Amino acid sequence: MEIYNTLTRKLESIERKDEIRMYVCGITAYDYSHIGHARSAVFFDTFRRFLEFLGYRVIYVQNFTDVDDKIIKRAVKEGKTQKEIAEKYIAEYMKDVQELNVRRATYHPKVTDHIPDIIDFVGRLLEMGHAYEVDGDIYFHVPSFSHYGELSKQSLEELNRHRIEPDERKKDVKDFALWKAAKDEDILAKAVFDSPWGKGRPGWHIECSVMAAKYLGVPFDIHGGGKDLIFPHHENERAQSYALYGVEPVRIWVHNDFVMIRGEKMSKSLGNIVKIRDILKRYSGEVLRYFLLTAHYRSPLDYSEEAIERAKKAYEYLRTALLNVDMEIAYLKTFGDRESKVEVAEVEKYMKDFVDAMEHDLNTPRAIAILHTTANFANKVVYTASLSQLEEIFSTFKTMSGILGIFEKWKRVPELGNEDKNRIIEREKARTKRNFDLADRIRDEFTEKGIILIDTPKGTRWRWK
Template sequence: MKLFNTLTRYKEDFKPITEGHVKMYACGPTVYNYFHLGNARPFVTFDTLRRYLEYRGYEVEFCQNFTDIDDKMINRAKEEGVTVKDIADKYIAEYYVDADGLNCLRPTYQPRATESIDAIIGIVQALYDKGIAYVIEGDGVYYDVSKDEHYGKLSHYKLDELVAGGGERGASYEGKKNPGDFAIWKFKKEGEPFWDSPWGEGRPGWHIECSAMIKKHLGDTIDIHGGGQDLIFPHHENEIAQSECANGCTLANYWVHNAFVNVDGEKMSKSLGNFFTIRDIVAHFPYPVIRFFILTGHYRMPINFSDELLRAAQTSLQRISTCAANLKFNLEGDAEGDDSADEELIKAVEESKNSFIAHMDDDLNTADAITDIFGLVKTANTAVSSGKASKAALKQAYDTLLEITGVLGIELSAEEDNGIPAEITELVEQRAAAKKNKDFAEADRIRDLITSKGYSVKDTPQGPQVEKL
């Protein structure tokens, strides 16, 4: 498999440190609110990368954290008059509602920053002992970027071009040795949560949290580090700086970054106020449609959000589900087609699958992989309507369709069940019973009732077939 590595700016062959095993980390959410579609993109992207690596036979150890202590968390807790932990507990629970809905597999490790304070202090201590970190009295412990000759290697910025990676407390902060220095430990302020440290009570800086959780759960060097492209600088640059100076080795061999979700050409973000939470969107479109929509674009290309594009994604996904339902229906029915189209069908199914794998191998190109799925749908639909394929061949098409959509985390069986409500299935059964009893007036009455509810029922040699109108 090839992956585009932000570090080298090349698509590279992926080779894990240990054969057959992948250690992967992705920066998780700051849990002070529901997450929006722009936040969801990395969750779905790295879940898909993990699923694909597993599909290709790797054992994947995947860690995605929760940032449960920072200024936004503290402010939110103050606004609501509750503790920071209350906010974290609430929005971690809400995170799981949406992440599970989007069918993101639970990561192997999902630590909270506040459960990793020992590991954080360990890295601060290592940097302090090496003379790379220094204390600003009454403020915190800072990372001295001038002591790190490799600083800027991910973002490809030169140190003298850098404008204050430290962020929160400003470039011109007078106690800093260099404008780019950033806090790794922040001394306690009144009313804020704090922990003991050798330098005084306080809390961790944001960047050091990820460095610590990677070391604690995956080790000093990992295979893949992922995140949104807005994290390249300063967050990932600073993770590299801290980890590599403290541990004396490479932090991650491949840095993978997804592009933004845009609204009218602008990045969707809380600060711009143009964001839609997944919870907002799911009131109009089911979770699988949102996941499918995210995957219709290549992860390194921006995707545009609009109602229209989501509706298009819904229709596309429905086409795939309908194909799966038709295949299943034919497999379960009594009629057996002849096998004159088998050879052609099986060849086309295998070609679609090979092409799907080739596209996924090429830097996780889900956009073209989805085109391959539609190729398979078209082939399968033709075979079904011709009636010239055997059940064995149709079964191969059906299994392959489920297999490759499953790699993307799209579960068609769930879609089918959702497609036809239990109420309609019940009516179809009542109608079949009425027909069996030769009560045709009742059967017709039920058929009209089904139609009035937006579904059609068609009698076929395999039994009644239901479709949404």
């Protein structure tokens, strides 16, 4: 399998081995999560699923930033603690992404659970001369690391531009905080921790270096996140980890692009933030997940009501095709198999093409197109293929969709027992004789059992209510 490495700017093969160790940056928990967060969560969950399909054992870590400037400001504004704010929005995030069939990571570490590890990491950087203290603040000294800027590919001139208000105490404008001395609002939000340098809290970037190393070791295989994290977060993270361990800390850096709103990037200033929970009031989580995979992960994805409506119709077409096959399988199991009138060998080719698309830089749009081709074929042969052939089509379809994370909770259409089978036959005869009262009574009997009868040109089929 090949994946694009942000550091080298080229496709690189993932090493063939038993285990893949992956770290993906999670949310800063100060507000309800938006569809940009959803895109990252869904993409890396799909990446993980495909790696597992290929036979890898994946150790997957997604952190939560539960102490940060934004969290503290919200806590002070609402008269709450940092912990109360963070715990609320972590829980809401997990609820949201569960609706999108995003599986829990192997580990979901939080910053506040790793303060001693962070202090130890910062202390070692100080000892090595990569960091310095000013009034209880600890800064990483960027000129001490000669590879700085290689990940984001920014020039020295770009790197010297101030992203925040300049701090004259810094030795270099590019230096960034590893540890921050406590301020009044930190104390109000109960977001302070004891350290050798006085009370304070971690800087943003240090947390991921510490937690990734703790759970995955150094170097590890894949580090992921949204494109907006390349600079400064991942650039700084790479610098401090490389400086401490003396090796490239990550083999492959992977970043997904933004979700755009009618061609504009989401931002609070434009008032166009679309929250996951708001979409889930109108669309199922699987429809949103399907939509988020319709663009290649390294391309922008434009969100609009029209776009998600198109995704809903496409998703429902796939679901109907899968249901038709499943209903026919149940029918043949109940009433007996038939001799095949079609060749379905090409289903193997669809599966191969699907895997090839995913192996080439996780091309989910191409994979989805192949799934639709499979659905088209299924609809074409559903009433002429044999039971074993339909089972092969169903299995292939479910494998593809499972990698994409849709139709997860599918409940197989049941084979009917003799009593129900005879009632179906009786109903068919009643309909032939235009005895619709009896046909309706039998239909209602099945409805009470949770089964919906469906009249098709080929006779009665059924599905779960």
